[in-house]
Amino acid sequence: MGKILFKDKDLVVPGDILAEGMDYLPSGGCVRKKDKIVADHLGLVSLNKRFVNVIPLTGNYIPKIGDTVIAEVVDMGFNGWYLNVGGPYEASLMLKDVSEFIEKDSDLSQFYNFGDLIIAKVSRVTRYSNINLTTKGPGLRNIKGGKVISVTPSKVPRIIGKQGSMVQLLKEKTNCKIVVGQNGKIWIEGNDSNDELKVTEAILMIEHESHTDGLTDKIKAFLESKK
Structure with missing residues (x-):
């Protein structure tokens, strides 16, 4: 009979034994060593x-x-x-993968220029670390207006929340448009700078306190106090 040695959301360090026996399977951030599952990252048990x-x-x-x-x-x-994209390798966005029709020999800087920030999807990742992006799809585009902030990529799931619950709370309480990139870049656009600042403060609070219980209620109370 297998045995779990840590609770959900416990903090572990590399080398910690998470489970004993063959009843459990490692699915990320940990490896099997004989009949044990051992952490190989600093992180939270899930x-x-x-x-x-x-x-x-x-x-x-x-x-x-x-x-x-x-x-x-x-x-x-x-x-x-x-x-x-914030990873170890640059990504490519080819002409065939953009939503706009671009004629041959066009000045590409008229569409996307140096320094432009683009909301895109990862369409291909090869074993040789070639990364392809696409802007064909709803909401994928060049960013005009608003602001972009950065968080630790590993905290993105907590910012999004279960089934998008946390980011939906942020939108409802501030009337801001929010796009959360899996690479830790987040676009925020509100009716005014105060709304954008409120979302920014809430997101940074989530990032810094992502391991704590009752965080959704805490964020809700924070946003309501800022009205």
Whole structure:
């Protein structure tokens, strides 16, 4: 009979034994060593039935297909643009993957220029770390207006919340438009700068206190106190 040695949301360090026996399976941030599951990241334990996971508290963004990201244009060539997504490698946005129709030999800087921030999706990641983006899809576009803030990528799931509950709370209490990139970049646009500041403060609070219980109620109370 297997045994879990930590509770959900417990803080663990590399080398901690999370479970004993073969009844449980490692699903990320931990590995099996014989009949034990051992943490190989600093992070928080996440238990889901038979699966044991460690959610990292630190670390660079690792792109996955389907991720929404906010990326900065850092270079361009004949066939497209190269963007910084905050990971170890740049990503490519090719002409065939943008929503606009662009004629051959067009000045690409008229569409996306150096320093532009773009909401895009990761469409392809190869074993050789080639990353392709697309702007074909609802809400994918060049950012005009608002502000972009940065958080630790590993804290993004907490900011989004279960089934989007936390980010929905932020939107409802501030009337701001919010796009959370899996790479830790978050776009905020409100009716005025005060609304944007309120969202920013709430998001940074979530980032810094992501491991605490009752965080949703705390954020709700904070936002209501700022009216």
